[in-house]
Amino acid sequence: MADDVGSSTVQLIHGGKKYSINLSALSGSIGDTLQVQHLAQEVERLTQVPVKGQKLIHKGKSLTDQTKEVSSLGLQNGSKIMVIGKRFDIEEDEMMMRMRVIEKDVNTQSNKLTQIRSQMQGISNGFLDADLQKQTLPKLEKQTALCIEDCSRLLELLDGLALGEAMEEVKTTRKKLVKQIQRIIDDADKSKEDLQKMAEPS
Structure with a gap:
């Protein structure tokens, strides 16, 4: 049975924008005791801020207990709830996924170079005879050149990405890569x- 929250309409404030939630209507749609988790789900619907990334604040207190009844929060008609959190952005999410793919490629090139350096160290330590050295050194030089080419290609790929002004996390990741x-x-x-x-020749 829906709980009694009166006809209160509360105001959400997020990123300079305001949204209204009619608690009575929300309670009726739930058909059960209205809890903070239900309020958070409605906040997600209105603001596009995922529940897991939300921080709801009323009168300086965070609404962290998802199972707490909304009727016990002391909300009145016109009460304000601050919403802190980042909106879900499909374009940014897709761009971050591309960054992860590029990051994997970068790590692959780093590992290749580590292996090349390891083989070079082995040659310097005399682990290969002269004939094998003559065969191995050109191969290693070719692998190194390919590594440089692949890394240059990755730089061009990163440079060509068009990032929106709000994609701070993506920009930070790109800079790091x-x-x-x-x-x-x-x-x-x-x-x-x-x-x-x-x-x-020596």
């Missing part, structure tokens, strides 16, 4: 120079 890729390219360039020196 760009720096990581640039470090890999620098290390790969150094490795390529070292390989060329190692291939020179």
